[in-house]
Amino acid sequence: MRGSSTDPTRAPGHRRARRTAGALATAALLLPLLGAAPAEHASGSAASTLQRSFASASAEYHVPQTVLLAVSYLQSRWDTHGGAPSVTGGYGPMHLTDARTALATTEHLGEGTEDPRGDSARAALHPTAQIPANAQLPARLRTLTKAADLTGLPAADLRSDEAANVAGGAALLADAQRGLGEPLSADPAEWYGAVARFSGADDTATAAAYANDVYDVIHTGEQRTTDAGQRVTLAAQPELAPDTAQLAETGLRTVSADGTECPKKVSCEWIPAPYAQFGDNDYGNHDLGDRPASQSIKYIVIHDTEGQWEGVLNLVQDPTYVSWNYTIRSSDGLIAQHVKAKDVAWHAGNWYINAKSIGIEHEGFLAAPDAWYTEAMYRSSARLVKYLTKKYGIPLDRQHILGHDNVPGPTTSTVPGMHTDPGPYWDWAHYFALLGHPFQQTGRKSGGLVTIRPDYTTNQPVYTGCVTAGQPCAVHGSSEVRLYSGPGETYPLIKDIGLGTTPTTGVNDLSSRVSTGQQYAVADRSGDWTAIWYLGQEAWFKNPKKHSTAVGAAGWVITPKDGLDSVPVYGRAYPEASAYPPGVPVQAVSPLPYTLPKGQKYVVGGKVPGEYYYAVTFTTDSHKVVVGNDLYYEIQYGHRVEFVRAADVTLERSGR
Template sequence: MGALASAALLLPLLSAAPPAGADVPEAGALQGQFARAAERQGVPESVLLAVAYLQSRWDTHGGAPSVTGGYGPMHLTDAVTALEGAAPHHSEGEEDARGDSSRPARTGAEVPLPAPEQLPERLRTLERASELSGIPAEELRTVPAANIEGGAALLAAAQREAGLPASADPADWYGAVARYSGADDSATAATYANDVFDVIRTGETRTTDSGQVVSLPAAPAVAPATGQVDALGLRRSAAGPVECPASVACEWVPAPYEEFGDGDYGNHDKANRPVSQSIDYIVIHDTEADWKTTLKLVQDPTYVSWQYSLRSSDGHIAQHVPLKDVAWHAGNWFVNAKSVGLEHEGFLTSPDSWYTEAMYRSSARLVRYIAGRYGIPLDRQHVLGHDNVPGTTASSIKGMHTDPGPYWDWAHYFQLLGRPITPSAGPHAGVVTIRPDYESHRPVYTGCVTAGQACVPHGSGAVRLHTAPSADAPLVKDIGLRPGGQDSTTGVNDTGARASTGQSFAVAERRGDWTAVWYLGQKAWFENPVEEPTAVNVRGQVLTPREGLAEVPVYGRAYPEASAYPAGVPVQSVSPLPYKLLAGQRYVVGGRTPGEYYFAPVFDPSGHTVVRGQEEYYQIQFGHRVAFVKAADVRVSQG
């Protein structure tokens, strides 16, 4: 059927569809739109629903693009249009990626947004959907029914182009689903299709961001024709020493370890982890570039590095640095030396940001694999956002990055990790873990596009912290970010008064619908009503200054005492941050660690040394970022 005929069939559907930003449609509307689009395009409804689930979990996001320019439930990509309204990235800090004061700073250069003519087909699928369906691009971006129809048209076209009939059996659509992923290699296309058919077999039911209940009944007997992927003519992934679980598609794109004169080299350090040092952290980033640029940057010896990159559209993974080696990614050398960095493709932040389910799932599988291999606890004390990594000294706090930002869905991510955030204590517990309902919790953020202007309303896993139990009270201060004592703001990049899903804090007081926690040396209040809680009560260890101490210093790294350094290794100062942990305050313990410093300022790894002293530290959740205190300064108890 031609494009004009398809468009004619859609006239009743589109004229009845609500515009972007309209009131919530009547119950069942979205489910019906999937059913009608599947019937018109000859695609099994379960296939269409499962593909949409893996793209968006059936959310519409009010017509706003994903971090890679995808629109609507089907994630039809139109990065050209999305880039026209692009705002500065929320990783806007100017941190030293190494965070090692023993050598010159290594910062990432300004990364340009991709030029429209350089965008690959996977970032321009909306254009193709418009050609196939006859629906104008604007409607595909903003009208859910049109978006679903466009996605169905893409699936139907992929089936036709493969020379296959429009079968009613979902098992016959494996190749079309693999093609829909946009992957250019067979392993990624197959992994994506396998995930879609896992959704078909297990079924899903969910209330979307527009309040719609959508359901896909389980069909456990579906056995797809997996051999269809071989006929797509896709390349094979680059071979190499990848360290990935079998459940993801992973290729080797090595970062260079290269010396280029004047004692400088790039772009990571050789090590022998976990023999030399334990790997304790996994750091979640999102990129400031599209996939092609991301790979180009990490292969530049003059740039910085990270262990893995993950692609948005299909969850494809590229590994760059062996896990035993140290990448330059977190802006804190102590954390770098003991962590693995994951960069998630995302070059857009306005008007709001969302990430595909395909990428969330690949990322969670990779994190589970790394955590299992090295015994890393799957909690928010060890799976950190880049925005949770502390500055190393007072002067570095302002420059620390703020990705992945308030729109990363930590609650869903931890469900995928198999560690859902649930209560473990009664209503009078001394510790709470932040856990608002992501979809319905929509605090106002500003500065996504223009400084001071409100961002488009969007679900968020972060709560705001006030100086008193009132929404009108000022936000708490962060003297590290603002030494002059100014209040924190609602800016999307301002972490000064923000607590995120999964972070645990000691309770300071409860008053009606409000809970106070200890945060950056002060009592900080957030709204936590019984009927719509934004936190769960949990058990946990807490610490406070030992008896006789009015306050103890707080550090951004856990370095050993001066006497531990051997000859030839310069002593690294244990410089406190501008905060204080005061007597009577309590903070949740994330673990105990020896003071360590990895001395690796030269290209030749034979001279690299791990300095380990007698001093031990506790990691704590101190503010939005973690911090360290000396074990000798505090006492630990059950919260």
């Protein structure tokens, strides 16, 4: 049964971004009717300014506050991000998109010159991307312009003022409700269709998945303190049953999930990457395989596309380009699968990792404009990764769920060009909480291991070069912690000899940074500072007791065997020469410029045999997986993982 309408015929007029006292008082009186409890600060004081903005916009545009709060939570978790845009040009708690203003056209896969295939047995691959111009941006990346038309508010206010931004979101929801011919009902259950349309999805499955997530938020309720320090609360309504039949009124297309490898709670579409020949006996854009029967899948690699959805899909369907297994859309969490898990995509820049991984691209830009990812995309990605890790037995930790920035350069010459996405603004702590594996203390505080775990919101290192070289990036929460050569910020930053450059605070400079969830062996402590073994050096980070950036951990570490001054470090775990059969060229087991000196310890991610997948032809007759007798340990050596030969090191327990 449909709920009553507060005023189904009234079209809200133009309004100011700042609410008057009278409007706020009216909104407060309407709170019980609109279905959300007012938030309080931790001290129990009056509702926060942001909560009052939701109440006021709800009253003016006749959108139930419950719906408005839940939609905003799925967009931004109510954060304002200091007015900075998201990685797809969305602003404020309602993620109103203005990509024309926010996004610069950049090369796909951004920083770095790596060969995405990373196979020394073949010529390096350096494809050129053609990203569509801003004029081709779809409506879902231009919602702020429509919100400005509906509210009469300046676009600048909608980008920077939280009250105006919330009002813009409310106006869009009300417009979607009217467009479906539905009354502006006070009953949150009667807004399912409008929420589905608000997602920007163009198909029913994706729109429904988004709307279901919004109503899941309503069912469970949420409360948190935002990045601006405001407490916002959405009271749980577990019995609320949305009118899902409204989905049929949206007029969206129907797509099939046939052929996809995805969990049931996400929207997934098969958009295949081609396997085709071209030119002079060349082919692309991936290799056929038989995983996990032929070789195990050990890693998930998290990327961001550094291009918008439509353009990136064009790229992955080009046989002369590179490939990855999945792409996830920012606005609504839609997943497109391109390469089957059994096959090997060309995405990580390291053939050993490619052959044993699944690559997931997330729509967004790393350094232009350097900001945040939507909650809808985080949730969709986490569901996919949880499904894949369970299916293939992949451990849920930071040595197996890798950022592209954690993938090692396979050889010395490739180290400087390796890519740096998803970058310091990816919220690893929140992501692993969604995966059901939050980073927790597992060892003694004063023990021998630590897990990096800063508070994302308040951890705000200075980065430069997001928009203009050398210029500071917008202040923003970060998953990463900076490392120094001594216990203080006056000491030089830690140097990465593999990069061959002086370390900087550049957003793409990984020389002296550790990331949330990574684990390291403790080398020393001094006051508020902790030293870890990192890149063969003692590296210090600030870790005060009251605002710690790491917690105690327990696990396994390796150290050079007695009698060895140091041991070599490798970027790939390849077999010994004697393991290769006739017809398969021997791949060099070449050490990187790094070493692991005696007395130092590094956390182990697993023990693996040397392995190489030979696949250099379009036909699969000659394809072969070579497995050797030499064993390797994967270790957290620096910002990236690396490998050492098991014969060179001793394994021991630490941190208990």
